[in-house]
Amino acid sequence: MKKILLFIAFLLIPAISYAQPEITFDYLKFDFGVISQNEKANHLFEFQNTGDQDLIIEKVSAS
Amino acid sequence: MASSSHLKPGEKGKISVSVNNNGKSGNISKTIQIYTNNPKKPVTTISVAMRVKDRFHINKSEAKEIFNGECKSCHTDRGIGKKGLELFMADCIMCHERGKSAIPITEMQSKPKEYLIKSTADGVTNTSMPGWHLKNNGPLSDEEIESLVHIIKRN
Numbered sequence: 001m002k003k004i005l006l007f008i009a010f011l012l013i014p015a016i017s018y019a020q021p022e023i024t025f026d027y028l029k030f031d032f033g034v035i036s037q038n039e040k041a042n043h044l045f046e047f048q049n050t051g052d053q054d055l056i057i058e059k060v061s062a063s
Numbered sequence: 064m065a066s067s068s069h070l071k072p073g074e075k076g077k078i079s080v081s082v083n084n085n086g087k088s089g090n091i092s093k094t095i096q097i098y099t100n101n102p103k104k105p106v107t108t109i110s111v112a113m114r115v116k117d118r119f120h121i122n123k124s125e126a127k128e129i130f131n132g133e134c135k136s137c138h139t140d141r142g143i144g145k146k147g148l149e150l151f152m153a154d155c156i157m158c159h160e161r162g163k164s165a166i167p168i169t170e171m172q173s174k175p176k177e178y179l180i181k182s183t184a185d186g187v188t189n190t191s192m193p194g195w196h197l198k199n200n201g202p203l204s205d206e207e208i209e210s211l212v213h214i215i216k217r218n
Contacts, residue, residue: 021072021101025109030080032113036121041082045109049070051101057068059098060078 022051084115089164091115126186126193130201139202146210154195154202155211164191171215179212 025047032041049055067076082093092112098105116123119133129138142153158165171179183203186194195201195208203211 020103021070021099022104023097023099023101023107025107028107028109030109030111032082032111034114034116034121035084037084037086037088037115037117039084041084041111041113043080043111045078045080046075047078048075049072052072054072054100055070055074056100057070057076057097058100060095061098062080062093062095 019053020051021049021053021055023047023055023057024050078109080109080111082111082113084113088115088117126191127200129193135202142202146207147214150207151211151214158191168215176212176216179215180208183208183211 025045027045030043030045032043035041067074070076078095078097080093080095082091084091090112091114092110094108094110097107097109099107119137123134128134138157139154142150145153159171160167174182182192184194184196184201184205185199186192193199193201195203197204
């Protein structure tokens with residue numbers, strides 16, 4: 001019985017440590033190519049929560 | 064801006080990136096840091112890049128176009144009849160020092176004289192340097208090219 005419990009405990013360790021949210025983008029870089037001044041440069045990046053917990057985006061900052 | 068800041072497993076979201084390039088030119092890149100509650104990787108970085116051309120340069124692709132049409136009034140007409148430093152200030156400095164599309168004077172000085180004469184006369188492939196010699200439909204004679212190389216090496 002002890003052995004079985006120990007075995008289950010070992011199985012749970014990776015399960016607990018890997019349970020996390022994960023943000024995954026289709027791609028991380030986008031190149032607009034050559035554009036002229038005053039031409040709108042807007043792009044939508046799409047992502048997915050590929051983790052197994054809720055993903056919270058806490059902050060987005062640009063530099 | 065993110066479409067939603069709280070996503071369930073498997074849920075998709077969008078982040079909109081807009082860059083104001085008004086008054087800018089040349090290569091621009093912006094990076095965006097996204098902070099999440101993933102303890103193993105709290106920051107994910109995405110980036111956008113662009114090359115901004117002003118309205119005069121938007122359709123220009125070949126270096127030698129500066130000798131023709133509407134380009135030459137800025138690029139080469141002001142150098143007509145000039146030599147040496149005056150010619151350099153009229154024709155060369157706009158790319159070689161002010162603009163960052165060409166190598167700076169200090170780097171030119173480190174090259175041999177023969178190389179400078181040849182690359183000025185015939186241009187440098189895969190760069191924005193055209194061949195300036197008359198034989199390449201450029202505006203400069205042997206003598207004018209030598210006067211440029213002379214002041215580059217002297218300084």
